[in-house]
Amino acid sequence: MTPLNKKIIEDFNYALIKSFGEEFNNVDPQVSIAKDTRHADYQVNIAFSLAKKLKKKPQEISQIIIGNLPVSPVYETPSIGGPGFINLRIKKGYLEDQIKLLCEDERLGILKTHNSQKIIVDFSSPNIAKEMHVGHLRSTIIGDSLSRILEFIGHDILRLNHVGDWGTQFGMLISYLKEVFPNALYEANVLQIEDLVSFYRKAKKRFDEDIQFQEISREAVVKLQLGNEEYRKAWKLLCEQSRREFQVIYDILQIELTERGESFYNPFLEEIVNDLDKQKILEISDGAKCVFLEGFINKSGNPLPLIVQKSDGGYNYATTDLAALKYRINIDKAKHIIYVTDAGQSNHFAQVFQIAQRAGFLREETSVSHIPFGLVKGEDGKKLKTRSGETIRLKDLLDKSIYQARKNLENRLKTENREESQEFINNVANVVGIGSVKYADLSQNRNSDYIFSYDKMLSLQGNTAPYMLYAYARIKSILREEKINYAALENTQVILQDEAEIDLAKYLLQLNEVIEIIENTLLPNRLCEYLYELSKRFNRFYENCPVLKSVDSTKFSRLVLCDLTARTLELGLSLLGIDVLERM
Structure with a gap:
């Protein structure tokens, strides 16, 4: 089925050409869903952007366009509102027919793209020998949701986990463990992740204070990079320990990722430096090989250098990211690469992308996007941390959310004098607890910071996962009570009479437009807004x-x-990575 906005756009493209000539072919008529539905369902704003060019008032332009529109089975005769908006009302008969078609459509009106691309989404990216913490929450959840949405509309998605599994920290950690707990370097599973994190902190403190230990650690890094068998084995054991812990989190969140850490690109780093040298964009500054960036200056007002090889021969994050970018373009054949990291890395990626373009790695046929996001804050407005000031472990945050969801459910069951099995209680607590964490994050504009509150995100009222899940469960209860024959529904004549059901029907037809917006903006909160409004309209x-x-x-x-409302809620929540519940 053709989406409503597409039919309207086709008619207005025709009217623009008929009104003002062929030069207006493919001019965007600026069709949008009306914000104030008291006056219109859709609004067309093209007259304002044409006023200067045509030297006419917007109202006059709108009148000419309306006069050249074909007679439409979709909308009533348009009207002009305010200084020149064209207002459209959808015909009730057309709406009834479209709802009938939607009922028969497994994809609920969401079209598959005609321009399927290989897209890489780079997200999550924790560091080996460290626990995943609340700082990894947004990257993991946003990256997963965007991957789900882009995949559903027909793109070929590769989800990559660019873990920090290389560098000085391993020389430091291996050197420290050789002294205090050598078994950890030769035997698997002798350390818990908490022990590994504790050893890492002690090793870092020693590294910062002890010049001799710094030298030992750097020598260990060189041995690791040169492939020393003993050091490689130790490194692999440490990585495996962390991976197991990461997987616990990913299983809880139902996240699928392909790991390709920093170490994967290590063999290509020298080639990157040579490529930059051949392109004559490499310069020596204080013994380091650098690229001086356009548009970036240091505190002295001079061009800012980005180091790609340090004076001691080592490489940094920018070199690895350039190698990763080149590999993803040349080997993975990606046409779009999306990096989901915090807003603090915006400059870093702008610099890497600039170098990649100047070096010829990044060409016109491939696009790159840094998808920044803000901080997760506590209710005191500060960065979310434990009472002792430490960063909150992600596992603890998820466990507490499930615990709070279980407590809320058990209190509600007592109030309602209901008895449910432990299996039911555990399942509901898990779905609500995890779904609430995801939804609380995704419902925010990713560019903004947001306040994390268990009470708010677990509430049955407002723009929350429980509100959406409850709306879904209520509908399933209605359908169970009627013992509905779903095959019979497809043959049902849709009759819309009350204003509330007409309003709900119109909104059900807008899902494809919302998904289109997300594809263009990469803002999953637009889907949350849609699902919340849909739930309110259903109520x-x-x-x-x-x-x-x-x-x-x-x-x-x-x-x-x-x-249809239940199916739309289920599909929308699944694209956010959230399960539904038949009963709550």
Whole structure:
């Protein structure tokens, strides 16, 4: 089925050419969903951007366009609002037909892209020998949701986990463990992740204070880089220990990732330096090989150098990222690469992308996007930390959310005098607890910081996962009570009478437009906004339009709306990585 906005755009493209000539072919008519539905369902704003060029008032331009529109089965005769908006109302008969078609569509009106691309989404990226903490929450959840959405519309997605598994920290950690706990370097599973983190902190403190230990650690790094068998084995054991712990988190969050850490690109780093040298963009500064960046200056106002090889021969993050970018373009054949990292890395990626373009790695046929996000803050408005000031472990945050969800459910069961099995309670607590963490994050504009609150995110009221899950469970309860024959629904004639059911039907047809917006903006909060508004519209419909107490054709028509709403909520939540519940 063709989305509503596409039909409107086609008509207005035709009218623009007929009104003002062929030069207006493919001019965007600026069709959007009306913000104030009291006056229109859709609004067309093209007249304002044409006023200067045509030397006419927007109202006059709108009148000419309306006069050249074809007669439409989709909308009523357009009207002009305010200084020149073109307002459109969707015809009720057309709406009824479209809902019927939507009922038969497994994809609920979401079109597959005609321009399928190989897209790499780089997200999560924890560091080996460290625990995943709340700082990894946003990258992991946002990256997963974007991957799900882009994959659903037909792109070929490679989810990459660029873990920090290389560098000085390993020389430091291996050297320290050789002294205090050598078994950890030769035997698997002798350390818990908490022990490994503790040893890492002690090694770092020793490294910062002890010049001799610094030298020992650097020598260990060289041995590791040269492939020393003993050091390589120790490194692999440490990496495996961390990977197991990461996987516990990914299993809880239902995240699928392909790990390709920094070490993967180590063999290509020298080649990167040689490539930059051949392109004559490499310069020596204080013994280090650098690229001086355009548009970036240091505190003295001079061009800022980005080091790609240090004076001691070592490489840094920029070199690895350039190697990764080149590999992803040449070997993975990616056409779009998306990096989901915090806003603090915006300059770093802008610099890497600039060098890649100047070196010829990054060409016009490939696009790159840094998807920044803000901080997770506590209710005191400061960066979310434990009472002792330490960063919160991600596992602890998720466990507490599940615990709080279970506590809320058990209190509700007592109030309602309900008895449920332990299996039911555990499942609901897990789905609500994890879903609430994800939704609380994804419902925020990723560019902003947000306040983390268990009470708010677990509330059954407001823009929360429990509110959405409860709306879904309520609908499934209605359908169970009616013992609905889903095959029969497909043959039901849809009849829209009450304003609340007409409003719900219109909104059900807008999902494809929302997904299109997310594809272009990479802002998953737009899907959360849609699902929240859909749930509110369903609740108004449910309050104003009796379903089970209606008769015959009206009842079945309203059951169609119930079923479509449930299917839309289920699909939308799945694209956010959130499961649904038949009962709560």
